Amino acid sequence: MPRELGAAEMEAALAGGAVLAAGGGGWAEHGRVLGTAAIHCGRPVLMHPDELPDGAIIATAAAIGAPGDQTAWEMLAVDYVRAAQLLEREFGRKIDGFMVGQNGMSSTLNGWLPAVMMKAVVLDAVGDIRAHPTGDMGSMGMHRDPTPTIQTVAGGNRAEGRYIELVTRGATAMVSPILRTAGHMSGGFIASCRNPVTNGFVKANAAVGGISYALALGEAILAARPSGGRAVIEAICAHTRGRILAEGPARREALAYTEAAYDVGRFQVGDATLHLMNEWIAVEAGGERLATFPDVITTLDAQTGAPVSAGRIREGQLLVVLHIPSAEVPLAPALLDHGLYPVVEAALGIEVIPYLPKAGA
Numbered sequence: 001m002p003r004e005l006g007a008a009e010m011e012a013a014l015a016g017g018a019v020l021a022a023g024g025g026g027w028a029e030h031g032r033v034l035g036t037a038a039i040h041c042g043r044p045v046l047m048h049p050d051e052l053p054d055g056a057i058i059a060t061a062a063a064i065g066a067p068g069d070q071t072a073w074e075m076l077a078v079d080y081v082r083a084a085q086l087l088e089r090e091f092g093r094k095i096d097g098f099m100v101g102q103n104g105m106s107s108t109l110n111g112w113l114p115a116v117m118m119k120a121v122v123l124d125a126v127g128d129i130r131a132h133p134t135g136d137m138g139s140m141g142m143h144r145d146p147t148p149t150i151q152t153v154a155g156g157n158r159a160e161g162r163y164i165e166l167v168t169r170g171a172t173a174m175v176s177p178i179l180r181t182a183g184h185m186s187g188g189f190i191a192s193c194r195n196p197v198t199n200g201f202v203k204a205n206a207a208v209g210g211i212s213y214a215l216a217l218g219e220a221i222l223a224a225r226p227s228g229g230r231a232v233i234e235a236i237c238a239h240t241r242g243r244i245l246a247e248g249p250a251r252r253e254a255l256a257y258t259e260a261a262y263d264v265g266r267f268q269v270g271d272a273t274l275h276l277m278n279e280w281i282a283v284e285a286g287g288e289r290l291a292t293f294p295d296v297i298t299t300l301d302a303q304t305g306a307p308v309s310a311g312r313i314r315e316g317q318l319l320v321v322l323h324i325p326s327a328e329v330p331l332a333p334a335l336l337d338h339g340l341y342p343v344v345e346a347a348l349g350i351e352v353i354p355y356l357p358k359a360g361a
Contacts, residue, residue: 025104101138232305
């Protein structure tokens with residue numbers, strides 16, 4: 001059944017999305033801006049892909065980049081709408097629904113305002129249930145397709161003359177680095193709309209139900225909050241079938257922002273080492289790999305249970321490392337493609353491919 005998205009759903013999306021942000025995935029305050037704008041402009045409606053015709057046209061609303069040490073980024077709510085308008089104009093056909101490439105602290109809500117302003121729906125599907133570093137990871141396998149598609153961006157720091165609008169046509173794998181460069185030039189982050197496809201394609205290639213998953217997780221978190229931080233952590237583990245891998249004070253070992261708009265680094269939490277490429281990619285302890293993307297890996301404040309993004313970890317802060325195996329969440333088939341991961345392995349200097357789940361497992 002279609003579900004109207006209001007203030008309660010916005011708070012649930014923020015809470016659940018923050019866990020699935022996996023150390024990145026935007027900012028809760030930015031997500032609240034997007035959600036508030038949407039519900040004040042109209043009533044976004046969430047629909048399952050099965051409730052739309054297979055021929056309906058779906059586009060992905062996303063934010064591209066990484067803040068790193070840059071403080072110049074500026075994404076306004078209208079930038080998401082403008083990017084969607086540019087895509088619809090170039091595509092030459094109405095967009096019927098908006099999905100997102102990933103869940104996250106703000107990204108779960110990326111499609112709400114474009115959907116309201118363009119009289120479309122919010123589709124209950126995501127390219128990846130958790131936040132990820134590269135655009136190809138949320139492209140539902142389109143990175144393998146040489147067929148040209150359309151991707152657009154809009155946004156940037158107006159005061160510094162960094163505002164950019166860009167419309168690109170080309171194979172996803174070729175165009176994605178261009179959009180990341182635009183994000184870097186605009187100040188570190190930029191709003192995008194990309195890859196118009198049919199709803200039938202989404203049903204076959206996305207993590208269907210990914211928005212509902214974030215909402216249900218958020219509702220469990222909100223219900224537990226009055227009982228304190230430990231109750232929140234227990235509720236997250238119970239709802240997701242996750243477990244705690246490590247707990248202790250945090251220490252930054254390395255963190256660098258690259259011109260490709262990636263944050264790359266390594267953190268220590270207790271006895272565990274966490275590898276970061278915009279989001280947490282792997283956890284190791286005692287010479288053993290404990291978790292690897294596309295598993296959900298999240299750092300939680302040990303006292304409040306609130307997710308803490310990598311960029312906001314304080315030296316010595318007491319954290320809990322949460323692990324949700326990929327087998328426990330909806331997973332897009334494309335995430336098993338080994339071709340997605342050489343760029344990650346090269347950036348981090350660790351292996352990822354040998355730890356990926358097997359297709360059909």
